[in-house]
Amino acid sequence: MGEKFYITTPIYYVNDRPHVGHAYATIAADVLARFWRARLGENRVWFLTGTDEHGAKIAQAAKKAGKTPQALADEVSASFRGAWEELRISYDDFIRTTESRHAQAVVSFLKILQNAKTPAGNPALYEGEYRGLYCTGHEAFLNESDLRDGLCPDHKTKPELVAEKNWFFRLSDYAEPLHKRIEALALAVEPESRRNEVLSFIAHGLEDIAISRPQVQWGIPLPFDPGQTVYVWVDALINYVSAIGYGSDDATMQQWWPADLHIVGKDIIKFHCVIWPALLLAVGLALPRKVFAHGFFTVGGEKISKSLGNAIDPMRIVKAYGVDALRYYLLREIPFGGDGDFLEEKLRAVYNGELANGLGNLVARVAALGQKLSQVTFDFASDIRPAVHEEIDKRFRRYEEAMTSLRLHEALGEVWQLISFTDRYLNDTKPWAVRDPEELRKIICRAAWIVSAIANLVRPFLPGTADKIQEQIRFADSVLHIAKGPNLFPRLPA
Numbered sequence: 404m405g406e407k408f409y410i411t412t413p414i415y416y417v418n419d420r421p422h423v424g425h426a427y428a429t430i431a432a433d434v435l436a437r438f439w440r441a442r443l444g445e446n447r448v449w450f451l452t453g454t455d456e457h458g459a460k461i462a463q464a465a466k467k468a469g470k471t472p473q474a475l476a477d478e479v480s481a482s483f484r485g486a487w488e489e490l491r492i493s494y495d496d497f498i499r500t501t502e503s504r505h506a507q508a509v510v511s512f513l514k515i516l517q518n519a520k521t522p523a524g525n526p527a528l529y530e531g532e533y534r535g536l537y538c539t540g541h542e543a544f545l546n547e548s549d550l551r552d553g554l555c556p557d558h559k560t561k562p563e564l565v566a567e568k569n570w571f572f573r574l575s576d577y578a579e580p581l582h583k584r585i586e587a588l589a590l591a592v593e594p595e596s597r598r599n600e601v602l603s604f605i606a607h608g609l610e611d612i613a614i615s616r617p618q619v620q621w622g623i624p625l626p627f628d629p630g631q632t633v634y635v636w637v638d639a640l641i642n643y644v645s646a647i648g649y650g651s652d653d654a655t656m657q658q659w660w661p662a663d664l665h666i667v668g669k670d671i672i673k674f675h676c677v678i679w680p681a682l683l684l685a686v687g688l689a690l691p692r693k694v695f696a697h698g699f700f701t702v703g704g705e706k707i708s709k710s711l712g713n714a715i716d717p718m719r720i721v722k723a724y725g726v727d728a729l730r731y732y733l734l735r736e737i738p739f740g741g742d743g744d745f746l747e748e749k750l751r752a753v754y755n756g757e758l759a760n761g762l763g764n765l766v767a768r769v770a771a772l773g774q775k776l777s778q779v780t781f782d783f784a785s786d787i788r789p790a791v792h793e794e795i796d797k798r799f800r801r802y803e804e805a806m807t808s809l810r811l812h813e814a815l816g817e818v819w820q821l822i823s824f825t826d827r828y829l830n831d832t833k834p835w836a837v838r839d840p841e842e843l844r845k846i847i848c849r850a851a852w853i854v855s856a857i858a859n860l861v862r863p864f865l866p867g868t869a870d871k872i873q874e875q876i877r878f879a880d881s882v883l884h885i886a887k888g889p890n891l892f893p894r895l896p897a
């Protein structure tokens with residue numbers, strides 16, 4: 404097996420319908436999956452997403468909705484799949500933590516964990532009493548010092564004081580091995596600011612964590628203590644291996660594990676860069692190669708929250724502006740890894756400025772020029788190469804560099820530089836005033852050639868638009884085919 408690329412998104416809680424925040428993480432992963440498929444081949448890439456369906460948070464949401472947790476999970480998980488279809492998410496697999504393939508893998512994983520020893524030679528699991536403050540919103544215990552006025556600062560709710568018997572995972576024995584691996588980039592954590600955050604968190608020492616809950620019924624029973632269920636975060640993290648056959652299909656597991664890239668939100672970095680790798684070390688699995696934490700979208704400056712009811716439904720945006728406008732806006736608006744604000748007026752401005760006037764207008768311009776010629780043959784070496792290859796090569800190189808280092812907004816920036824270059828080329832050569840048919844043929848061929856290069860570069864981001872460009876402008880067997888079609892991005896009224 405040569406090079407492969409296994410990429411994952413977080414699995415989303417089913418207490419909430421898909422909103423732009425979920426769409427953002429999933430679209431980013433989709434862009435990367437498409438990019439790597441084009442580089443490595445279709446069957447060398449595996450793209451996993453799914454839904455996180457167990458735990459107290461889901462049980463409570465179901466109760467509130469007057470449904471069984473399973474009914475709520477079925478409904479919301481289906482709405483995620485529906486949204487991903489509309490957003491053209493090309494996932495290879497969609498895992499649900501209520502599937503039996505997942506539960507079986509969790510059971511196998513925990514059985515191994517139960518017999519595992521930490522690097523210091525201690526049993527990885529032990530039974531103990533826990534007293535602590537549990538925030539259901541986070542599905543995690545908080546420290547007294549995390550609270551503000553007695554409330555969870557993120558969810559504005561009072562955490563529940565629980566005193567219960569749990570099984571513990573001896574996370575404290577993993578501080579050193581984790582620190583070493585993250586520092587040596589054996590587990591790369593990006594952006595760098597996040598790596599520093601994780602390293603300093605580990606350097607302060609790690610506390611053991613409860614990996615089971617006695618009072619949470621909606622979960623996977625612990626194989627060696629069925630009165631308890633597996634802590635929902637442990638259950639959820641295991642999705643990354645349960646989906647590729649952990650404990651049941653060694654060949655598939657070997658084909659894809661370790662993950663090449665976990666895309667996660669910055670809010671869940673500790674789970675992915677501390678707890679998850681420690682669990683993997685404990686059961687003897689390789690660590691993921693990279694965890695990338697993206698930033699958060701606010702809406703009009705406010706945190707997206709169920710209680711504020713300000714979540715933007717990505718489906719509404721798709722209906723109003725088209726799926727590629729949303730994909731473009733989300734990835735172009737903020738540097739990948741940073742935070743940003745979702746503003747519909749901004750989206751409209753970007754749509755008119757960069758999609759309609761930029762890409763759409765260029766394609767229309769070249770297609771219109773092409774209508775002037777009938778059968779256009781061309782020779783790459785003499786017609787195209789000398790005039791434009793330098794610019795194309797430069798932009799391709801930078802684009803590749805940006806994509807492989809996850810600077811997705813910069814990759815798009817390179818494409819838009821190429822669009823401006825082509826616009827300038829047409830303004831300078833003024834094909835509308837050129838009388839000599841041979842001269843005209845060359846100009847059109849060059850511009851069309853760059854436009855088809857642009858179609859390839861935007862394809863991972865804007866798959867539908869790339870298809871539409873190629874329906875209008877296409878090179879085949881040294882013939883250029885041009886058929887003017889409808890505007891790619893009809894202008895929006897101001």
Ligand code: MSP
Binds near residue numbers: 414424427700701707
């Ligand atoms: N179920 C856990 C993840 C388990 S992964 C093993 C969870 N789910 S979540 O639905 O609350 O959020 C998952 C992810 O959605 C976040 O990590 C982030 O990637 C994305 N986003 C949710 N809200 C977001 C924004 N407002 N902005 C950008 N991304 C956001 O945590």
